[in-house]
Amino acid sequence: MKLLRTFTKGLWEELPPFRLVLGLCPVLAVTKSAETGLGMGLAVIFVLTCSNVLVSCLRNVIPRKVRIASYIVIIASFVVMVELASQAFFYKIYESLGIFIPLIVVNCIILGRAEAFASRNGIIPSALDGLGIGLGFTMSLTVLGAIREILGAGTLFGTQVMWSSFRPFTFMVEAPGAFISLGVLLALMNAFSKTQQS
Amino acid sequence: MKALDLTVSPAPHCHCGARITRVSYNILLALIPAMAMGFYYYGFDALRVVAASMGSAMLAEAAIQSILRKPITIADGSAAVSGLLLALILPASVPLYLVVVANFVGIVVGKQCFGGLGANPLNPALVGWAVIRITRAWAGYLDFDLALVNYETGFILQYPLAVLKAQGSAGVAHFSLMDLFLGKQVGGIGSSAIIWLLLGGLYLVVRGVIRWEIPLSFLIGVAVIAGIFWLGDRTSYGSPIFNILAGNVMIGAFFLSTDNASSPVNQWGMLVFGFCCGAMTVVLRSWSIYPDGVVFACLLMNLFVPLLDKIKKKQPLPPALSPVTPPVMSKSAEERSAS
Amino acid sequence: MGLRSFFGILPPKLFYKDVSAPVELLPVPEKITLLWYRRTPSDLAVGVGTEVETGQDLARNGRGPFVSTVTGHVDEVNTFLGVDSREYLAVQISADQKDNFDPSLPAVEDLSEAKPETLRASVNRAGFTALKSIIRDPRVWPAIDALIISVLDLDPLSIVNQQIFRDNTDQVQAAVELLARTTEASRCVLAVPDNLAGIASKVSTGAATVAMVPPVYPNGLPEILAKNCGAGLLMKTYDTGFAGNTVVVSLEHALAMVSSLQTGRPMLEKTVTFSSGKGELQNFRVRIGTPVGEILKRASVNPQPKGKLILNGTMRGYACFSDEQPITATTESVHVQEPSEVFFFQNTQCTNCGKCNAICPVDLEVNLLGRLSEYGIYDKCRGLGIENCVECGLCGYVCPASRPLVQFLTRAKQGLSEEAQEPAGMEEALECNACGPVCPAIRLFDTESDKEDSPKA
Ligand code: SF4
Ligand code: SF4
Numbered sequence: 004m005k006l007l008r009t010f011t012k013g014l015w016e017e018l019p020p021f022r023l024v025l026g027l028c029p030v031l032a033v034t035k036s037a038e039t040g041l042g043m044g045l046a047v048i049f050v051l052t053c054s055n056v057l058v059s060c061l062r063n064v065i066p067r068k069v070r071i072a073s074y075i076v077i078i079a080s081f082v083v084m085v086e087l088a089s090q091a092f093f094y095k096i097y098e099s100l101g102i103f104i105p106l107i108v109v110n111c112i113i114l115g116r117a118e119a120f121a122s123r124n125g126i127i128p129s130a131l132d133g134l135g136i137g138l139g140f141t142m143s144l145t146v147l148g149a150i151r152e153i154l155g156a157g158t159l160f161g162t163q164v165m166w167s168s169f170r171p172f173t174f175m176v177e178a179p180g181a182f183i184s185l186g187v188l189l190a191l192m193n194a195f196s197k198t199q200q201s
Numbered sequence: 202m203k204a205l206d207l208t209v210s211p212a213p214h215c216h217c218g219a220r221i222t223r224v225s226y227n228i229l230l231a232l233i234p235a236m237a238m239g240f241y242y243y244g245f246d247a248l249r250v251v252a253a254s255m256g257s258a259m260l261a262e263a264a265i266q267s268i269l270r271k272p273i274t275i276a277d278g279s280a281a282v283s284g285l286l287l288a289l290i291l292p293a294s295v296p297l298y299l300v301v302v303a304n305f306v307g308i309v310v311g312k313q314c315f316g317g318l319g320a321n322p323l324n325p326a327l328v329g330w331a332v333i334r335i336t337r338a339w340a341g342y343l344d345f346d347l348a349l350v351n352y353e354t355g356f357i358l359q360y361p362l363a364v365l366k367a368q369g370s371a372g373v374a375h376f377s378l379m380d381l382f383l384g385k386q387v388g389g390i391g392s393s394a395i396i397w398l399l400l401g402g403l404y405l406v407v408r409g410v411i412r413w414e415i416p417l418s419f420l421i422g423v424a425v426i427a428g429i430f431w432l433g434d435r436t437s438y439g440s441p442i443f444n445i446l447a448g449n450v451m452i453g454a455f456f457l458s459t460d461n462a463s464s465p466v467n468q469w470g471m472l473v474f475g476f477c478c479g480a481m482t483v484v485l486r487s488w489s490i491y492p493d494g495v496v497f498a499c500l501l502m503n504l505f506v507p508l509l510d511k512i513k514k515k516q517p518l519p520p521a522l523s524p525v526t527p528p529v530m531s532k533s534a535e536e537r538s539a540s
Numbered sequence: 541m542g543l544r545s546f547f548g549i550l551p552p553k554l555f556y557k558d559v560s561a562p563v564e565l566l567p568v569p570e571k572i573t574l575l576w577y578r579r580t581p582s583d584l585a586v587g588v589g590t591e592v593e594t595g596q597d598l599a600r601n602g603r604g605p606f607v608s609t610v611t612g613h614v615d616e617v618n619t620f621l622g623v624d625s626r627e628y629l630a631v632q633i634s635a636d637q638k639d640n641f642d643p644s645l646p647a648v649e650d651l652s653e654a655k656p657e658t659l660r661a662s663v664n665r666a667g668f669t670a671l672k673s674i675i676r677d678p679r680v681w682p683a684i685d686a687l688i689i690s691v692l693d694l695d696p697l698s699i700v701n702q703q704i705f706r707d708n709t710d711q712v713q714a715a716v717e718l719l720a721r722t723t724e725a726s727r728c729v730l731a732v733p734d735n736l737a738g739i740a741s742k743v744s745t746g747a748a749t750v751a752m753v754p755p756v757y758p759n760g761l762p763e764i765l766a767k768n769c770g771a772g773l774l775m776k777t778y779d780t781g782f783a784g785n786t787v788v789v790s791l792e793h794a795l796a797m798v799s800s801l802q803t804g805r806p807m808l809e810k811t812v813t814f815s816s817g818k819g820e821l822q823n824f825r826v827r828i829g830t831p832v833g834e835i836l837k838r839a840s841v842n843p844q845p846k847g848k849l850i851l852n853g854t855m856r857g858y859a860c861f862s863d864e865q866p867i868t869a870t871t872e873s874v875h876v877q878e879p880s881e882v883f884f885f886q887n888t889q890c891t892n893c894g895k896c897n898a899i900c901p902v903d904l905e906v907n908l909l910g911r912l913s914e915y916g917i918y919d920k921c922r923g924l925g926i927e928n929c930v931e932c933g934l935c936g937y938v939c940p941a942s943r944p945l946v947q948f949l950t951r952a953k954q955g956l957s958e959e960a961q962e963p964a965g966m967e968e969a970l971e972c973n974a975c976g977p978v979c980p981a982i983r984l985f986d987t988e989s990d991k992e993d994s995p996k997a
Contacts, residue, residue, distance in 0.1 A: 172302065174336040183310055206845040208882050209861050211947055213933030214854040214875075216883040219940035221891055319891035319941070412894070466894030466907055513905065 009128050013135030019112050020143050020185070021192050026112040029103045030144060031181040037160050040148025042096040044141025046089065046104060048134065050081040051113050055133035058121040065122075074117045079108045112140060150184055151175045221318070225278025227410045228456070231401030232285055235452070238397055239390030242354045243293035247390045250295055251288040257301040258284025258325075261308035271317070279318045280308060283326040286456055289391030290330060290449055290496070292348040299342055303329035323503045324460040327496050334496070345387050356385035361447040362492035369437040381446040392452040402455025411459040414471035415478075419454035420445060422479020430487055438487060449495035450482065457495065463503040470509035478502045554934065556696050556755040558735040560706055563811055563823040566838055568610055568635050572829030573620070573866040574598075575628040576606050581617050584631070590614045592633060595642040595806050597665075605665055607806045609828045610635035623851055623858035623865055630866075633829070647804035651718070659722040663797055666806040685771035685785035687725035689716055689794050691732045691740075692753060692760030695853025698813040698873035701791045702736065703823050708795060709739055715798045716748045719789065722797075729769050733760075757855065758901050758932040762788035767902075793869075810867055816841050816876040826867055832874055833863035841876050848877040855933040885936065885944035887914075896935035896945055902928045906935040910945045913952035918959065921952045929953070 017023055020030045033043045057077050058065075065073045086104045089097040097104070107113065116136055121129040149159055155175030157165035165171075174180045239247040262280040266273045275281070284304055291300065307329025312321040333339055341347050345360035352358070357376065364372045380386065384394035391398070405411045427444035444450065449457070458464060458478050465474050478498050485494020576583070585600045586592060592608040599606040612635040620630035648654050648662050691705045705712065712730070720728040728748035732740040733755035740750055751769040753759045759768065766774040770786030789797075796807035807828070814822045814835055824835050832849065836842065843849045849860045853873050896906035905924055912920050926949060935945040 170338050172336055173338045174332050177335060179332075179335070183306075186310075186314075205843060205849070205862055207843055207859070207861055208846055208848050208879075209859045210848075210884075211950070212854070212856050212858065212931070213936050213946060214848060214850050214857065214859060214877065214883065215881075215937060216942065217938050219895070219938060220942070221888075221940050224891075224893070224940055317889060319889045412898075461891045461893040464892075466892060466897050467905070468898075510905075513903075 006128060006131055010131040010135040013132065013137070013139040014142070015139075017136065017139070018143060018192075019136055019140040020147075021189055023112070023115070024189075025115055026110045026140075027185070029106060029110065030147065031178065031185065033100055033103050034144055034148040034151055034181060035099075035176045036152040036156070036158075037145050037149040038152075039096060039099045040144035040146075041141065042089070042093065043100055043103065044137070044144045046085045046100075047107060047110070047113070047140050048137030049085055050078060050107055051116060051137040051140075052130055052133035053081045054078045054113060055116055055121040055129040056126055058117045059124060059126045059129035062122045070118070070122065071114070074114060075108060078113055078117070082107045112136065147181075147184060147188065150188075151180060155180060221277045221279070224410050224461070225282050227405060227408055228282050229278065229285060231405050231410075232289065232391065232456070234397035234401060235289060235391035235394040236285070238384050238394035239289065239293065243349075243352060243390060246293040249297065250291055250293055250300055250390060251285065253297045253300045254288035254291075254304055255281050255284035257304040258287070258308055261305045262313065265309050265313045266317075269313070274318065277318065283307060283312070283324070283329075286324075286326040286452075287329050289452060290326075290389040290457075292343065292345050292388075293352070293390050294348040295342050299333050299339060303333045305329075306332045319462045321462050322506065323500055324457060324463045327457060327500050327503075330496050331500060334491075345389075349387050354385075354387075356380060356387075358387055360387045360492065361443075362486065365439050365443075365447075366486075366492050370435060370439055370443075373439060373443065376443075376447075378442055378446060381443070386447065388448065389452075392449045395446055395451045398451040398455060402451070405455065405459075411455070412468075412471060414468055415459045415464060415475040416454040418472045418475030419458055419479045420450070422476035423450055423454075423483055424479075425476075426480040426483040430483060444483060444486070448486075448493040450479075453478070453482065453495035453499055458499045458502070463506060465506050465509040465512075467510060467513040469512045470506075473512060474502055474506065474509050477505070554696055554757040554937070556693060556702075556733060556735075556757060556760065557699055557821060558702075558733075558755060559699060559821060561699060561703060561813070561821050561823045563703060563707065563825050564838075565809075565825045566827075566830070566834060568637055568827050569830050569834050570635060571615065571831070572610055572633050572635055572827055573831065573864070574606070574608065574631045574633070574829045575620060575622065575866060575868055576631070577622075577626065577628055579603075579606075579629040581629065583629070584617065586614055586631075588614055588617060593642040594639040594808065595804075596644075597642075598631060605806075607666070608633060609806075609808045611638065611640045612636050623860050635827075641805060648801050651801060656722055656724050659718070659801060662801055662804075663722060666797075666800040666804075684723055684725040684775065684787050686727045686729060686766075686769075686787070687720060687723050688729045688731050688751075688762075688765050688770050688786060688788045689719065689748075689791055690760065690762070690765055690788055691730070691736065691791050692755070692765070693813075694760055694872050695855055695857065696757045697815045697821070697875055698853055699821055700811045700813055700823065700872055702733065704792050704795065704811065705732070705736060706739060709742060711795060711798070712743050712791070713745055715791075715794045716745050718798050718801065719794050720747060722801075723787070725787070727771070731765055731769050758930065758934065761856075761901075761930055761932055763930040764901055764932075807869060810869055810871060812867060812871055813873040814839050814841075814875075815873065817878050817881050828869055829866045831864045831866055832860065835867075835874055836863055836876070843876050844879050846879040846882065848875075848882050850875040850877065855937065856931060884942075885947070886942045888941045888943060890939075890943060891941050893940060895938045895940065899934045899938050900929075901932060901934065902930060904929055906945055906949070909952065910935075910943055910948045913948040913955075916955070918952045918955040922956060926952055926956070 013019070020026060029043060034040045054074070054077050058074060061073070082105060085107070089104065116133060120132045124132070153159055153164060154172050156173070157163060157169045157171045175184060236251060239251070258280045259275045262275050263273050287303060287307065288300065307325040311323050311325040311328030312318070315321045334343055346363055349358060361373055361376050361381065376386070382395050384396055386393045402416055406413050406416070423444050424441040427439065427441040430438040431440050439447070454475070458475065465471050481498035481501055482494045485491060485497055491497070583600055583603045584598055586598050591613045592598065592611065594608060594611045596608045597605045598608055610633055612633045614631060615634050616632040618630055620628045622628050648658060691701050693699060693701050716728060716730055729751050730743070730745050730748050731751045731753050734752050735755050737752060740752070743750070753765070753769065758764050763774045765788050766772065766784070766786035770788070773784035773786060775784035775787050792811060793807070800806055809825050810828050811823055811825045812835065814824055822839060824838065826835065832851070843863070849863060850857045851860055851865060851871055851874060852858060854875055857873070857875070890907050890911055892907060894907065897904070900906050904926070909921055909924055909926055912918070929949050931946055931950065933946050936943070939945055
C-alpha cells in the first residue's frame with residue numbers, strides 16, 4: 004500500500020511542474036507541441052528512474068559533502084545515454100528538443116528527487132518514486148503541449164484537428180503563451196483541489 | 202437623554218464627490234469625437250469593431266468576476282474604457298474574433314489575474330493588442346495597408362509610418378502635415394483622428410481626470426528623440442512633427458499611457474515615465490520591425506512603474522522627534538507653580 | 541465649501557470661507573457640563589450640591605486648575621464618553637443667570653511692569669487647560685523657539701478667528717505684545733489669511749512679524765502653521781516630556797488670556813461657528829459647557845435621524861451621538877448634516893490615481909500607506925514617514941475610490957504605538973515553521989543534513 008502511494012503521489016499530489024513548480028524551464032520551452040512534450044517526458048522518466056535507483060544504491064557510500072556533485076555525475080551518465088539514443092533513433096524529436104536534453108542534467112526535479120527521496124529510501128521505493136514522478140511530468144508536459152499545439156497550430160501530434168479555415172492563434176506557441184497557459188492550468192488545478200478539499 | 206439616532210463616524214465627514222465611475226465616463230466622453238471620425242470614414246465596419254470590443258471587454262470582466270465570486274464591477278466603466286481604447290487602435294476591417302480574443306486575454310490575464318482595477322501592472326487594452334499583434338498568423342489583419350485597401354476615404358491610402366519605414370523620408374514627403382493633423386490618414390479607427398484626440402485629451406486634463414505630466418513629457422520625449430534621429434539622418438527618419446502626428450502617438454500620450462493603475466503617481470515619476478514612453482516609441486519606430494512602437498513602448502514602461510514610483514520629493518517635515526525629558530519632571534514644576 | 545482647482549493642472553485646493561458673520565451672544569443655559577480629561581471625582585474639591593461661583597477652581601489643591609464658568613450648584617458628577625471616545629470626568633452645574641465672580645482671582649496689577657513669571661502664574665491659575673503646555677517656566681523647560689498667534693481657523697467651515705480679528709482689531713497689538721512677554725518666545729508671529737490683509741495692515745505688532753498665509757485648508761492647522769511660519773515642529777507634550785519647538789495659539793485664546801490678565805477672570809465664553817448644509821454661517825458666543833442643543837435651538841435646525849452632528853469641522857472633527865455634548869474651550873464649530881449629505885467610505889480597491897499623494901500637505905505617499913495599513917504591514921509605514929501625517933482628512937476627501945484613508949492611517953499609527961509597547965520576545969513565538977514542509981527549496985538543500993559529516997544511515 005505504501006509502495007502504491009509512493010508511485011501515485013507523483014500523479015497528483017506532487018505532480019512535478021504544477022504542484023512542485025520545479026523544472027519550469029524545459030516545461031515552458033519544449034511544450035510547443037504534444038509530441039515534443041511527450042518526448043521530453045519519456046526522456047525524463049528514463050533518467051529519473053535510473054538515477055533514483057543508482058543514487059539509492061549508493062546512498063550509504065556517497066559522503067554528504069560531495070553528494071550533489073556525485074548525483075550530477077550519475078544523472079549526466081544517463082542523460083548522455085538518452086541523448087545518444089534519441090540522436091540515433093528519433094532524430095526529429097532530438098532536433099526539436101535541442102539543448103533541453105543535455106539540460107536534463109540540471110533539472111531540479113531529478114536532482115530534487117535524488118536528494119529528497121532516493122538518498123533516504125530503499126531501491127524499490129526509489130524506483131517507484133522516479134517512475135511516478137516521471138509519469139506525472141510526462142502527463143503534464145503532454146497536456147500542456149497538446150493545448151498549446153491545438154490553439155497555436157490547429158494540430159495535435161501533427162494531425163489537423165481544427166477546421167480547415169482556422170487561422171491558428173500562434174501566440175500560444177510563443178514564449179508568453181507558454182507562461183499564460185501554464186499559469187491558467189495551475190490556477191485551474193488549484194481551484195479544483197480547493198473544491199475537492201471543501 | 203433624548204435619543205437622536207445620529208450617524209457617528211470618524212473624520213473626515215465630507216467628500217469632494219469624485220468617483221471612479223466619473224473618471225471612466227469622462228474618458229469615454231473624451232473619446233467620442235475620435236470614435237465618430239472612425240465611423241465617418243469606415244462606416245459600419247468601425248461600429249462593429251467598437252461594439253464587439255466594448256461588449257466583449259465587459260462580458261469578460263463580468264464572466265471572470267462571477268467565476269471568482271467577486272462583486273461584478275462592470276458598472277464602473279473601466280472595462281468599457283479598455284474595450285474602447287483597444288478598438289480605437291485596431292483597423293476597421295479586423296475580424297471580430299480577434300477583438301474578442303484580445304479583450305478576453307487583456308481583461309482576464311492583464312487585469313483580473315492581478316486583482317482587478319488598480320492592481321494591474323499593465324494596461325489591459327495594450328496587453329490585448331500585443332497578444333494579437335505578436336500572433337504571426339494574424340499579423341495581416343493588423344497591417345493597415347493590407348486591411349484598409351478597400352475603403353473610399355478621400356485621402357492617401359497608405360500607412361504613413363509603414364511608408365517611412367520602407368522608403369525613408371522621401372516617401373512621406375507627399376503627406377501634408379495638415380492632413381495628418383486633421384486625421385486624414387490611414388490608421389486605427391480612432392487613433393488617426395489626431396485633432397480630436399488632442400481635444401479630448403485636453404478636456405481630460407482640464408477636468409483633472411488625467412494629470413498633465415504624462416502627455417506633455419510623452420510628446421516632448423517623442424519630439425526630442427525623433428529630432429536627434431532626424432538631425433543625424435534626414436533621409437531615413439521622419440521629422441519630430443511628423444512623428445508626433447503619425448500613428449498612435451496622440452492616443453498613446455493622452456489615453457494609453459495615462460491609465461491610472463499602470464502609471465506612476467508622483468510628479469517626477471510621471472515626467473520620467475512619459476518621456477521614456479515617447480523616447481522608446483521613436484526608438485522602436487526606427488529600429489524594430491514594427492512601423493509603430495507606441496504600444497510596446499507603453500507596455501515596457503508600465504513594467505518600470507514600481508521603480509519610477511520611488512522617485513519623489515524629499516520629506517519636507519523632519520521626522521517626528523521622540524520626546525525629550527525635561528531636566529525637572531513636569532509634575533514637580535506644576536506643583537511648584539501651584540503652591 | 542468646495543474643491544476649486546486651476547483646470548485640474550494644479551492640485552485642487554480647499555479654500556477657507558471668506559465671509560463675515562456677526563457674533564451673537566447666547567444667554568447662559570440652565571445647565572452646563574464641564575469636562576476634565578482623565579480625572580476622577582477624587583480630584584475635585586466639590587461634590588454634588590456644592591454652591592460654586594463663576595471662576596472658582598473646582599479642583600482639589602494642586603491638581604487643577606479646573607474652573608467653573610457659571611454660578612450655581614453642582615448637580616451631578618460622573619464620567620462622560622467624549623466625542624473623541626475618550627473618558628472624561630463630567631461636572632454638571634445648574635446655572636443661575638447672574639454671575640458672582642470668585643474674588644480669589646485677582647487681576648495682575650500694573651500689567652506693563654509685571655515680570656513674566658507673575659504673568660504665567662496668573663494665566664495658569666485662570667485655567668487655560670488647552671494652553672497649559674506653553675505657559676511654563678523657561679527655567680525648567682527650554683524656551684519656545686516660535687510663538688504663532690493664528691488668525692486662521694481650523695476648518696474650512698469655521699470663521700471664528702477671522703471674525704474676532706475683524707471685530708477686535710484694536711486689541712490685537714496689545715495681545716501679541718503681552719503674550720510674547722508672557723511666553724518669552726524667541727520669535728513671535730501673527731499668522732493672517734491673505735483675505736484679511738487689509739485689516740492686518742492696520743495692526744502694528746511691534747516685535748512680532750506678520751505672516752500672510754493663503755487661505756487654503758489645511759494652512760490653518762497648527763502643525764502646518766508651525767512648519768510654514770514657525771520654527772518647524774509643533775510642540776507636543778507627553779507624559780515623559782515634550783517634542784517640538786513651536787507653539788500655536790488661536791487669536792481667540794490669545795485675547796481671552798489677555799483679558800484674564802487684565803480682569804482676573806478666566807475664559808468663560810467660546811465662539812463657535814454654526815453651519816448646516818443650507819444657509820449662511822453663523823457665529824455664536826456661548827458659555828463653555830453649554831450643550832450643543834442650545835445652539836441648534838437658537839439656529840432652529842434639528843438634526844434628522846441618521847444625519848450627523850459634527851463638532852470641530854467636517855475635515856478633522858468628531859461626530860456626536862447626542863446634542864448634550866458640551867461646548868469646550870477648544871470647540872471651533874458645529875456642523876449639521878442631513879442624512880442625504882452623510883458620506884460613507886467604502887473599502888474599495890485603490891486605483892492608484894495619485895490624487896491623495898498630490899494633495900497631502902506633508903507629501904506622504906498616501907496610496908501606499910493606505911494599502912500597507914489595510915493589510916496590517918505597519919512597520920513599513922514608519923519608513924514612509926507616517927508620523928508626519930497631521931490627519932487633515934484631505935486624502936480621504938479627494939479619493940475617487942472612496943477609501944477611508946484617514947482611518948487607515950490612524951489605524952497604522954495606533955498599531956505602531958501599540959507595537960512599541962509590546963514586550964520583547966514576540967519573534968520567537970511567531971516561528972511556526974508551517975512553511976517548512978511545503979518549501980521546495982528546503983527539500984532540495986536542507987540545512988540540517990549539510991551539518992552532518994558522515995553519510996546517513
Ligand atoms: S490626512 Fe492624508 S492628506 Fe492629510 S496629512 Fe495625513 S496622509 Fe496627508
Ligand atoms: S486617491 Fe484613492 S484611489 Fe487614488 S491613489 Fe489615493 S487611495 Fe488610491
